[in-house]
Amino acid sequence: MKLSNILNGWQNFLSKSEVSERLASNRAMECIGCPHAKKGLLTVFIKDNLEEIQGYYCDLCKCPLSAKVRSVNEKCDIDKW
Secondary structure, X not given: OOHHHHHHHHHHHHHOOHHHHHHXXXXXXXXXXXXXXXXXXXXXXXXXXXXXXXXXXXXXXXXXXXXXXXXXOOOOOOOOO
C-alpha cells in the first residue's frame, strides 16, 4: 500500500462520505471471510461503523482494513476487489 493510498483511506475513514462508505461496505463483505483478515492488537481500538472489519488487518500487506477498504486506489493483494 502506497503512502498516498494509506492517507486517502484514513481521510475517507474520517469523512465517512456516502461514496467511500458504499465502496468500503462492498469491499468489507469480501474481506469478512478471507483467511488473511486477522484481528489486530492496535487496530482493535479503532471504532468502525463497519463492525465486521473493526480491529482487523490484512496479514499479507499488514494494512488495517478500516483504511484499506476505503482507499479509492487500493487493490486487494489477492484480487478479491
